[in-house]
């Protein structure tokens with residue numbers, strides 16, 4: 038993939054350092070708004086070094102000391118900022134139930150943000166559905182890869198359950214059912230480009246933040262429990278929305294093959310939700326009770342950022358309609 | 365698949381079934397199992413029976 042277009046001084050520095058081979062300056066991140074587009078593009082690029090190559094980078098910087106220092110400066114202030122944003126979600130969940138699966142489900146039940154899936158189901162134009170598919174492509178074309186980094190950091194039955202879930206995400210022995218591959222096929226069927234990272238320049242900052250959260254939590258051993266809480270919240274908010282998104286895709290007249298990825302997730306994630314909540318998070322906290330707060334933090338941070346990205350995309354799409362109506 | 369079939373009930377949710385090859389529904393229709401673990405609907409309201417499609421959650425919310 039190619040390096041993205043910078044959106045400010047921090048991402049410009051990161052892209053320049055990778056393209057030229059010049060040294061990274063961790064200090065550039067000091068004054069950035071960590072939830073803003075600039076910092077999120079910078080963080081996204083630094084995290085991608087662990088997944089893919091940039092064709093236009095001068096060298097492999099995955100473990101470059103300066104790149105890692107800058108990534109951690111951004112990642113740590115990102116996580117700190119999120120901790121401050123989710124205290125209410127976590128407190129509510131803790132009071133609502135006495136087991137982790139019940140707490141995560143209570144947190145999901147209390148979330149009252151707007152539903153992107155409902156909009157895609159009933160209202161979105163064909164162009165907006167295509168825009169959604171492009172926004173979703175960064176995560177979905179490397180779907181589940183982040184959580185494979187967590188496997189060596191958990192043990193016993195938790196490892197077994199996470200491996201079982203990942204095996205299903207990776208096609209359960211059938212290459213044509215690899216979820217990331219099914220997403221690439223959906224993009225092709227919709228007339229879009231299936232190459233990873235192709236649409237990064239149009240992906241909104243709040244959507245990048247969701248993808249970055251997933252990578253940041255999964256790539257640090259100390260946030261492994263938060264990563265699994267994030268996974269549980271993701272899986273438990275996927276089955277019903279996937280059904281609505283598939284229906285929206287058909288409503289706007291895109292080919293059946295575009296909806297197949299979402300159809301698969303109706304059944305798959307109804308099962309993954311139970312595995313992630315109980316056999317992964319529940320079992321993890323039963324073995325290590327001190328990790329309960331981390332699980333809830335990961336779930337809450339994901340729900341917070343997912344809600345922000347939905348609010349952002351819905352506002353953007355409603356603005357499009359105002360412009361169209363006026364012209 | 366070889367080995368025992370394992371069934372795990374989920375509170376207010378489906379049955380997780382591991383190790384099955386086929387699920388036969390009440391009409392006698394066979395549904396091949398294609399994933400390592402499947403969620404079987406027990407609330408009776410799924411649109412994808414015999415599989416759970418999370419419809420049980422909307423039911424629980426409205427009661």
Ligand code: FES
Nearest residue numbers: 405406407416420
């Ligand atoms: S048990 Fe989940 S839909 Fe019936």
Ligand SMILES: [Fe+2]
Nearest residue numbers: 180206216302
């Ligand atoms: Fe998936």
Ligand SMILES: [Fe+2]
Nearest residue numbers: 272305306309
């Ligand atoms: Fe899943």
